[in-house]
Amino acid sequence: MAVRVAYIAVGNIAGYHLASVKKMPDAEIVGLCDIDKARLEARQKEFGGEAFTNPDQMLKAVKADACYICLPPYAHGPAEMACVKHKVPFFVEKPISVNVKTAKKIAAAVKRTKLMAAVGYMNRYRASVARAKQLLAKDPPAIIYGGWIGGYPGTHPWLFDKKKSGGQLLEQSTHTVDLLRYLCGEAEAVACYAASNKFVSEAKTFKADCASTVAVRMKSGAVANIMSAWVCRAGGGVFLSLFSPNYRIDFSGWNHDVKIYHADGLHVEDIKGETNIFEIEDRAWINAVKAGKLNGVMSDYEDGLKSLILCDAANVSMSTRRPVKVKF
Numbered sequence: 369m370a371v372r373v374a375y376i377a378v379g380n381i382a383g384y385h386l387a388s389v390k391k392m393p394d395a396e397i398v399g400l401c402d403i404d405k406a407r408l409e410a411r412q413k414e415f416g417g418e419a420f421t422n423p424d425q426m427l428k429a430v431k432a433d434a435c436y437i438c439l440p441p442y443a444h445g446p447a448e449m450a451c452v453k454h455k456v457p458f459f460v461e462k463p464i465s466v467n468v469k470t471a472k473k474i475a476a477a478v479k480r481t482k483l484m485a486a487v488g489y490m491n492r493y494r495a496s497v498a499r500a501k502q503l504l505a506k507d508p509p510a511i512i513y514g515g516w517i518g519g520y521p522g523t524h525p526w527l528f529d530k531k532k533s534g535g536q537l538l539e540q541s542t543h544t545v546d547l548l549r550y551l552c553g554e555a556e557a558v559a560c561y562a563a564s565n566k567f568v569s570e571a572k573t574f575k576a577d578c579a580s581t582v583a584v585r586m587k588s589g590a591v592a593n594i595m596s597a598w599v600c601r602a603g604g605g606v607f608l609s610l611f612s613p614n615y616r617i618d619f620s621g622w623n624h625d626v627k628i629y630h631a632d633g634l635h636v637e638d639i640k641g642e643t644n645i646f647e648i649e650d651r652a653w654i655n656a657v658k659a660g661k662l663n664g665v666m667s668d669y670e671d672g673l674k675s676l677i678l679c680d681a682a683n684v685s686m687s688t689r690r691p692v693k694v695k696f
């Protein structure tokens with residue numbers, strides 16, 4: 369029998385998860401929920417499924433086996449609790465919330481009910497990341513730097529309102545923060561500074577930090593730096609470089625292509641990032657739902673919560689201008 373899949377929020381990223389599930393012979397799109405009726409109608413025309421504006425009503429009506437939650441960071445809570453109430457395993461896009469308290473409440477409900485819940489940190493599914501993890505397990509990095517540097521993110525008004533998105537570090541560079549955790553273990557403390565917003569010229573409504581840098585002390589003894597910027601129109605890109613005694617591992621670009629330099633100086637590994645990473649991530653999620661086990665899912669809710677907690681600690685440091693201990 370096909371896996372019955374529902375969606376809460378059907379905006380930009382949901383389009384990718386809808387398209388890959390639509391192609392699966394063993395899955396069926398049964399429900400779509402959004403507060404934007406025009407968008408809902410357009411998605412329904414393209415992907416089918418019954419349309420709703422309330423998650424609870426949808427989950428009551430469609431008997432879903434799994435649900436995607438693709439809400440903006442500020443809107444989490446009721447959707448996840450509706451999945452808990454109706455015992456529907458859910459996949460939630462990163463970041464899991466703008467609010468640590470809300471996310472902890474959801475995490476506790478997920479744990480209490482033993483509900484399957486996955487988080488959309490899709491870079492964990494990449495071959496380049498798997499190879500780096502394999503090498504670094506035996507030869508941990510001493511120093512790491514990474515980040516997301518680009519121009520003004522004009523498409524989503526909620527994105528450059530920090531109260532709604534959590535700011536660039538929590539919303540976007542969270543991908544790099546998550547990889548830092550995945551490849552190097554947990555953080556102990558952070559010290560974060562934001563640049564002056566005198567560099568912003570694009571919009572009067574810009575209510576986030578235009579650039580920031582966070583120094584991270586890792587439990588492993590390593591040190592890292594994660595940079596974020598939304599005011600660099602000439603670009604900068606997505607990058608993550610990890611340096612261990614025997615390897616230099618350079619990820620570059622949204623696809624996370626990697627070049628791995630060995631200390632012997634004799635060879636360089638070159639792995640291209642997958643261009644269909646959401647399909648790979650979605651296949652793993654639907655397989656997990658069919659199996660009733662999170663095997664193959666690279667980030668569960670509790671893990672996603674740790675990436676949120678680390679970004680939130682950096683935000684606290686950014687506003688207090690003091691180092692902050694990371695408490696999971």
Ligand SMILES: NC(=O)c1ccc[n+]([C@@H]2O[C@H](COP(=O)([O-])OP(=O)(O)OC[C@H]3O[C@@H](n4cnc5c(N)ncnc54)[C@H](O)[C@@H]3O)[C@@H](O)[C@H]2O)c1
Binds near residue numbers: 490
């Ligand atoms: N994994 C990735 O690389 C990736 C890429 C893009 C976005 N995302 C994440 O996905 C999330 C959504 O981003 P997006 O780009 O799709 O945003 P979007 O603004 O395009 O879509 C969000 C949708 O949520 C709907 N919505 C808002 N409040 C709602 C509510 N209470 N109930 C139902 N629907 C509601 C909006 O009407 C909109 O259709 C964000 O957390 C973002 O970080 C992840």
